[in-house]
Amino acid sequence: MFTCRNQSCGAEWALSDVVIKNEGQGLLFRCPMCGARNYVTRNDADDGTATYEQVTEIPPRGTR
Numbered sequence: 001m002f003t004c005r006n007q008s009c010g011a012e013w014a015l016s017d018v019v020i021k022n023e024g025q026g027l028l029f030r031c032p033m034c035g036a037r038n039y040v041t042r043n044d045a046d047d048g049t050a051t052y053e054q055v056t057e058i059p060p061r062g063t064r
């Protein structure tokens, strides 16, 4: 579960709710509700499945 880090939003999303992509500064997803960029890191398990962890050190950007 991800939490939008835009403080005025704070919506929670499952991995299936968001699109994770790389816009040039690392992997992120855009909050479907407010559009904030929330950064994530990808972990590849030994069996090939990818999991994502939210990066909390980088503040959200790009709110509209």
Ligand SMILES: [Zn+2]
Residues within 6 Å of the ligand: 004, 005, 006, 009, 010, 011, 031, 032, 033, 034, 035, 036
């Ligand atoms: Zn949001």
